[in-house]
Amino acid sequence: MIERLAPEVVNGIVLGSFYAIVAIGLSLIMNLTGTINLAHGSFMTLAGYLAFAIMSRGGSFWVALGGAALLTMVVGVAVERLFIARLYKRIPLYSLLLTFGLSLIAEESFRLIWGPSSVPFAVPTNLQGSTALGNIVLPTYRLVIMGALVIVITALLLFLYRTRLGLRLRGAVQDPDMMAALGTNTRVLYTVNFAVGVLLAAIAGIFAAGLLGLQPTMGNSLLMPAFITVVIGGMGSLIGSIVGGLLIGLTVSITTLYLPAASEIVMYVLMAVVLLVRPRGLFGEAGIFG
Amino acid sequence: MPDEPLLRLDGVDAFYGKSHALRGVSLEVHAGEIVALLGLNGAGKTTTLRTIMGLLPPRAGTIRLRGRRIDGMPAHRVARLGVGYVPEGRRMFANLTAGENLELAERPGGEWSIQRVFERFPKLRELRGRKAGKLSGGEQEMLAIGRALVGSPALLLIDEPSQGLGPIIVTDVYRTLAELRAGGVAILLVEQNALLALRVAERAYVLDDGRVVYAGAGADLARDRARIGTLMGLPSDELPVS
Ligand SMILES: Nc1ncnc2c1ncn2[C@@H]1O[C@H](COP(=O)(O)OP(=O)(O)OP(=O)(O)O)[C@@H](O)[C@H]1O
Ligand SMILES: [Mg+2]
Numbered sequence: 001m002i003e004r005l006a007p008e009v010v011n012g013i014v015l016g017s018f019y020a021i022v023a024i025g026l027s028l029i030m031n032l033t034g035t036i037n038l039a040h041g042s043f044m045t046l047a048g049y050l051a052f053a054i055m056s057r058g059g060s061f062w063v064a065l066g067g068a069a070l071l072t073m074v075v076g077v078a079v080e081r082l083f084i085a086r087l088y089k090r091i092p093l094y095s096l097l098l099t100f101g102l103s104l105i106a107e108e109s110f111r112l113i114w115g116p117s118s119v120p121f122a123v124p125t126n127l128q129g130s131t132a133l134g135n136i137v138l139p140t141y142r143l144v145i146m147g148a149l150v151i152v153i154t155a156l157l158l159f160l161y162r163t164r165l166g167l168r169l170r171g172a173v174q175d176p177d178m179m180a181a182l183g184t185n186t187r188v189l190y191t192v193n194f195a196v197g198v199l200l201a202a203i204a205g206i207f208a209a210g211l212l213g214l215q216p217t218m219g220n221s222l223l224m225p226a227f228i229t230v231v232i233g234g235m236g237s238l239i240g241s242i243v244g245g246l247l248i249g250l251t252v253s254i255t256t257l258y259l260p261a262a263s264e265i266v267m268y269v270l271m272a273v274v275l276l277v278r279p280r281g282l283f284g285e286a287g288i289f290g
Numbered sequence: 291m292p293d294e295p296l297l298r299l300d301g302v303d304a305f306y307g308k309s310h311a312l313r314g315v316s317l318e319v320h321a322g323e324i325v326a327l328l329g330l331n332g333a334g335k336t337t338t339l340r341t342i343m344g345l346l347p348p349r350a351g352t353i354r355l356r357g358r359r360i361d362g363m364p365a366h367r368v369a370r371l372g373v374g375y376v377p378e379g380r381r382m383f384a385n386l387t388a389g390e391n392l393e394l395a396e397r398p399g400g401e402w403s404i405q406r407v408f409e410r411f412p413k414l415r416e417l418r419g420r421k422a423g424k425l426s427g428g429e430q431e432m433l434a435i436g437r438a439l440v441g442s443p444a445l446l447l448i449d450e451p452s453q454g455l456g457p458i459i460v461t462d463v464y465r466t467l468a469e470l471r472a473g474g475v476a477i478l479l480v481e482q483n484a485l486l487a488l489r490v491a492e493r494a495y496v497l498d499d500g501r502v503v504y505a506g507a508g509a510d511l512a513r514d515r516a517r518i519g520t521l522m523g524l525p526s527d528e529l530p531v532s
Contacts, residue, residue: 164393164394167386167390167393167394168394170383170385170386170390171383171386171390171394174383174384174385174386175381175383177345177365178375178377178381178383179394180344180345180364180365180366180369181343181344181345181365181366181368181369181375181377182366182369182375182394182395182437182438182441183366183369183370183395183397183441184366184394185364185366186366187364
């Protein structure tokens with residue numbers, strides 16, 4: 001029993017951590033600027049392809065991870081400066097349509113450059129195979145992902161709660177005008193914040209490419225569960241995104257084990273139930289930086 | 291220019307959409323003085339401060355700080371040039387601690403460090419770990435003033451500091467303002483409670499419907515209660531008293 005359940009639980013946690021990381025990025029951007037970033041999945045996919053390109057030129061997985069994440073962040077900053085920032089003063093519908101358009105352009109570009117089907121994204125051999133913990137055997141790569149995503153979340157928390165810039169971001173979420181009146185250039189804050197969100201998406205995207213396979217729609221397929229994570233966890237709650245992501249991941253993978261036919265729909269059921277009981281989501285009142 | 295004022299507005303017009311909030315407002319604040327900006331509800335006092343601060347760009351007119359044009363500048367640049375803002379309702383970052391409210395405004399190397407603010411307001415040192423939203427009105431007002439001070443301003447814009455506070459706390463706040471002036475900080479002080487502000491202000495302006503309807507010495511106005519009433523459009527038996 002436990003031998004059969006344990007891999008699914010690990011699966012669920014890994015999947016859930018992906019949802020959580022993507023959801024946190026979405027939340028950061030949504031909270032500070034009201035932008036619903038439908039291009040978030042494209043940044044994940046872009047990072048995957050960039051990592052693939054670096055590795056196929058002989059770079060190691062870790063070099064590809066760092067390099068592709070940084071390059072994607074640079075692209076994110078450019079997109080924010082050139083396009084999204086122009087719409088901050090408008091109603092959110094504008095940026096939603098803009099980022100939707102960008103995601104379509106991105107997906108077709110990936111198709112043009114790298115082809116419509118999966119590219120062979122290979123994780124290094126020492127991360128393949130499995131690791132035995134007692135009599136439970138688990139895939140090594142999934143354990144690596146879990147470890148990496150825990151490090152990423154910890155780093156994000158340290159950034160938000162232990163640095164001056166993080167403090168200013170938390171302030172600006174509450175009252176950007178007041179932050180400006182106290183001498184902070186909020187435009188720079190918006191860009192930094194967007195870049196952090198994209199960086200989280202990029203890291204998730206690169207790890208996901210090695211797990212789910214890399215094709216033009218990879219990131220977008222993770223985007224819907226990530227939005228549901230935001231809704232379940234509570235709009236704007238960091239802890240809510242983490243708990244919500246894990247909850248969805250575990251529910252989906254355990255359902256896959258016992259009732260495979262329902263595995264696609266179960267997260268929507270979960271969302272409906274949570275919203276009926278707590279309309280603002282599990283941690284909706286706390287506020288992301290509360 | 292021999293005697294260039296610290297702050298000078300000339301014919302400033304400001305709008306909220308189509309609604310005309312300021313109509314040709316001109317005023318001056320000189321170094322080291324407290325200037326009262328009075329007027330009834332909706333007269334345009336807060337709008338004047340927001341316009342100076344760069345939070346609402348003026349549609350016409352000029353704003354100068356030490357002779358330098360600041361109209362049209364973004365708020366953070368106005369702040370960095372030495373203008374501190376203590377807004378109406380205090381606008382605490384309620385989810386952050388009192389200490390964090392100071393940290394996010396601190397400009398290292400300035401005249402006012404957080405330590406110096408703690409020396410001036412020892413109470414804030416005790417409260418620094420407390421969420422700003424949980425502080426009393428008086429404590430929040432002190433924190434809002436401290437938060438503006440850590441930017442080491444030459445000019446403070448203060449909007450209705452007495453609002454919602456008991457008389458003892460109000461006296462305390464006003465004593466603080468007088469001390470800051472003695473320390474060389476100029477203050478543009480917005481109040482609905484005219485007589486209260488006139489106790490500390492050298493000069494006063496009265497706004498009505500976005501227009502300056504009085505500009506002169508504070509003492510003259512304070513002596514002439516009926517005049518205050520007329521200027522602010524109140525019947526004389528409904529004078530704003532301190
Ligand atoms: N955000 C806004 N949008 C539209 N109109 C506004 C806005 N803020 C203020 N106004 C209008 O501008 C005019 C001036 O308002 P302002 O807040 O400057 O007055 P005030 O003198 O500060 O009043 P109070 O003593 O009530 O604070 C008023 O008619 C007000 O209704
Ligand atoms: Mg006002």
